[in-house]
Amino acid sequence: MNRLKYILKRVLMAVPVLWLGTSMTWFIIYQGPVDPAANLLSGSERLTETKYEAARTELGLDQPPLQHYVDWMWSLFTLDLGQTWLIYPGSSVGALVLDFLPRTVWLGFWSVLIAVCVGIPLGFYAGIRSNTVADYIASVSGIVWRAMPNFWLAVILLAVLVGSESLLGFDWDSFLIRLPTGVTGNPGLSYMAGDPLALFTQPRDTLAAIKKVLPAAVVLGSASMGNEMRIGRTAVLEAKNEQYVEFARARGVSGRAIVWKHVFRNALVPLVPVITTEAFLLIGGSVLVESVFGINGMGKLFFDAAIQGDLPLVGSLMFVFIVLLLSINLAQDVLYTLIDPRVGYEGT
Amino acid sequence: MRNPRPAAVWVGVAAVLFGLQAGAVAQLLASGLADAVAALPGVAVPAGLAALERAADAIPTLLSRETIPNRGYYDGSGYVGTFLGLAPDVAWLLRAALIYAYSFVTLGWLWVGYERYRTHYRIADWTPRDDVIDRFRGHRWGLFGVAVVVMFLVMVAFAPALSPTTTAANLENPYSHEITYWTGSGTETVTVGQANLGSGSQGTPQENVGPMQYDDFGRFHPFGTLPGGKDLFTFIAHGSRISLVIGLVSVGLSVTVAIVLALLSAYYKGKVDLGAVLVSDAVLGMPQLLLLIMLSVILSGTWIGKIYSGAFVLALIFAGTGWPAMWRSFRGPALQVSNREWVDAAKSFGQTPTTIMRKHMLPYITGYVLVYGSMTLGGAIIAIAGLSFLGLGVNPPTPEWGRAVNAGQEYVTTASWHISLIPGVLITLVVTGFNALGDGVRDAIDPESDAEEAGGASGRGGGA
Numbered sequence: 001m002n003r004l005k006y007i008l009k010r011v012l013m014a015v016p017v018l019w020l021g022t023s024m025t026w027f028i029i030y031q032g033p034v035d036p037a038a039n040l041l042s043g044s045e046r047l048t049e050t051k052y053e054a055a056r057t058e059l060g061l062d063q064p065p066l067q068h069y070v071d072w073m074w075s076l077f078t079l080d081l082g083q084t085w086l087i088y089p090g091s092s093v094g095a096l097v098l099d100f101l102p103r104t105v106w107l108g109f110w111s112v113l114i115a116v117c118v119g120i121p122l123g124f125y126a127g128i129r130s131n132t133v134a135d136y137i138a139s140v141s142g143i144v145w146r147a148m149p150n151f152w153l154a155v156i157l158l159a160v161l162v163g164s165e166s167l168l169g170f171d172w173d174s175f176l177i178r179l180p181t182g183v184t185g186n187p188g189l190s191y192m193a194g195d196p197l198a199l200f201t202q203p204r205d206t207l208a209a210i211k212k213v214l215p216a217a218v219v220l221g222s223a224s225m226g227n228e229m230r231i232g233r234t235a236v237l238e239a240k241n242e243q244y245v246e247f248a249r250a251r252g253v254s255g256r257a258i259v260w261k262h263v264f265r266n267a268l269v270p271l272v273p274v275i276t277t278e279a280f281l282l283i284g285g286s287v288l289v290e291s292v293f294g295i296n297g298m299g300k301l302f303f304d305a306a307i308q309g310d311l312p313l314v315g316s317l318m319f320v321f322i323v324l325l326l327s328i329n330l331a332q333d334v335l336y337t338l339i340d341p342r343v344g345y346e347g348t
Numbered sequence: 349m350r351n352p353r354p355a356a357v358w359v360g361v362a363a364v365l366f367g368l369q370a371g372a373v374a375q376l377l378a379s380g381l382a383d384a385v386a387a388l389p390g391v392a393v394p395a396g397l398a399a400l401e402r403a404a405d406a407i408p409t410l411l412s413r414e415t416i417p418n419r420g421y422y423d424g425s426g427y428v429g430t431f432l433g434l435a436p437d438v439a440w441l442l443r444a445a446l447i448y449a450y451s452f453v454t455l456g457w458l459w460v461g462y463e464r465y466r467t468h469y470r471i472a473d474w475t476p477r478d479d480v481i482d483r484f485r486g487h488r489w490g491l492f493g494v495a496v497v498v499m500f501l502v503m504v505a506f507a508p509a510l511s512p513t514t515t516a517a518n519l520e521n522p523y524s525h526e527i528t529y530w531t532g533s534g535t536e537t538v539t540v541g542q543a544n545l546g547s548g549s550q551g552t553p554q555e556n557v558g559p560m561q562y563d564d565f566g567r568f569h570p571f572g573t574l575p576g577g578k579d580l581f582t583f584i585a586h587g588s589r590i591s592l593v594i595g596l597v598s599v600g601l602s603v604t605v606a607i608v609l610a611l612l613s614a615y616y617k618g619k620v621d622l623g624a625v626l627v628s629d630a631v632l633g634m635p636q637l638l639l640l641i642m643l644s645v646i647l648s649g650t651w652i653g654k655i656y657s658g659a660f661v662l663a664l665i666f667a668g669t670g671w672p673a674m675w676r677s678f679r680g681p682a683l684q685v686s687n688r689e690w691v692d693a694a695k696s697f698g699q700t701p702t703t704i705m706r707k708h709m710l711p712y713i714t715g716y717v718l719v720y721g722s723m724t725l726g727g728a729i730i731a732i733a734g735l736s737f738l739g740l741g742v743n744p745p746t747p748e749w750g751r752a753v754n755a756g757q758e759y760v761t762t763a764s765w766h767i768s769l770i771p772g773v774l775i776t777l778v779v780t781g782f783n784a785l786g787d788g789v790r791d792a793i794d795p796e797s798d799a800e801e802a803g804g805a806s807g808r809g810g811g812a
Contacts, residue, residue, distance in 0.1 A: 017633050144776060155768055280635055
């Protein structure tokens, strides 16, 4: 029962966090130095009193602030995200999010997967062969990889892929699967609309969508990859020196079995929070990576809204991000109690 | 003092070393003061300050543009105006090499001073801190970090002297400064602005001034030029200043908040701790980079957003969004120390909570400040560069590294690859250096610690 209690406690903790985060967003946007209503009007419209008043009424800003706050919070928590003003004017934010979110999820999924599939094995390899040349090369490249700014890496990778024919000797656009629209742009996910199974039944489209998002995913996952490598290496080094490993060795268990059954399994535990903490990096990094690679995802939507001053949209999107992050965190907690049963009892 | 000789020798050499650069120090202080006053809204720089700045400029310095000039022109038979008539590139390299040699000698001399103090004057033969320092000395990765960080700091401190040209002439007011150059048959004078138009790096081999090359006007560019013909090295050297200032201010502020909160929550526990957890989780629940974007858009129009080209408000935002991650890292050690016997003893002794926190808990966690501060500084540099890459944050024309990456975005695979590549490599190097320094300090303070897990995300600037 303790595990259930622990998870319940985490859920309860998430509620005030969600409330506080959303309230801060409201305060920044509606009580900040920028008038959101005036921001939504063009230069000439701003001068006409009626238009301005209409915009204020539409946003509910003619109410007293407390009333507005309650209304705003209520509509968000009932998932009524309002409408857009400057970006795709007049469409509902909910529909917009549903349209943009799949691309970001697709990008995030592949960037996590690539980081996990490259970073962890490399880290484990370095940990098992610690203090060899291979370990040093892997460790140093992991550290440098981690320090590289995403936006710069994206710019360089994009340029190299666009000019791949002359630089690398093969043309990225027609490599394996032909991409008619070049390196940048949205991954074609529409074939899955209404039929999620198309992911498996139409492998050609799936492959094309993966290839399209691959460079962006590699960049976005770069920091996580370096992180996972580093931590995977330390975890293996620690697990290697545990007493149960020595005991197993003394009992004559083969080296292979020790590595797979005892070292790797226990080394995986500290990696779980690392993978989920990277959700923060992924969402922040998606702004830059999506901007460089021209993917119309949530990050780019948020950035465009902020740049053009569509503050109501910025607020709604921030709410979506907060909910997203909190759910990832909760998922992590659940996963963690499954992998490492000790966790629920430490009173964290 | 029983034996004054080592101290006297040390002070003598130190005085000479300082005397060589006294002018630069005075200049830095005076210009810093003037900048700080000018940054305040609605205050004109008083005449006294301007006079102070001029007086500081007049003090001769060995390693300056004036003593070793690299700007000159070829008049058909030899160089006019450069140091000893050397070619501009040689003169510049000489100056840069001297500046770095001077900095490392000074640093080495400070180390010598510490060792002399340790062997000749300190009463205790051994203190626990000696072990920390000795461990750090044997930590090669940490020493690499120190070297990189020192090189970066030297670039920040000596930016005007290191740059081949000045910001005023090359970046800010190119049309009110003139240069003379050799046309092949005679000398001619043009404004810097016009010369810049003819020396931009636009991607084609004809219109490109790469690293370590001269442009058509006889000007030497160690890192090449920007697409608009401005000198990339001057841009980067001065951009490093703003990165470091933002980084230091924001890290200083967030460290202060984080330490105070960590001490309070560790001492009082219970509700105070829970409250701090909730607030920090709420701030952490909003992705840092998105919060940075949102706040820098909203605050850009206000008076606070105009201080120091928008860098100050950026530092504030960064501190406001960065403290929770840092507090989380300090919370563990603070909780640990609050359970030690000496804290209990102090409590039963009747000491006030503030005294206990300051005297018996704070010293235990100060080591971690250096570890996380150094890693977060690296993250701040990345995040600020990322924001200016997007066109937010530090306002042009103030140079910032991210803007150079943005400017060179179209030219990466062309002849003008240097515009994006060099700033990016430098950011990577500097951030790696700060991380390595943090690693080294961590291993020196507590060889058993596994603090990197918690600090993993803090060194990344919210994913920029």
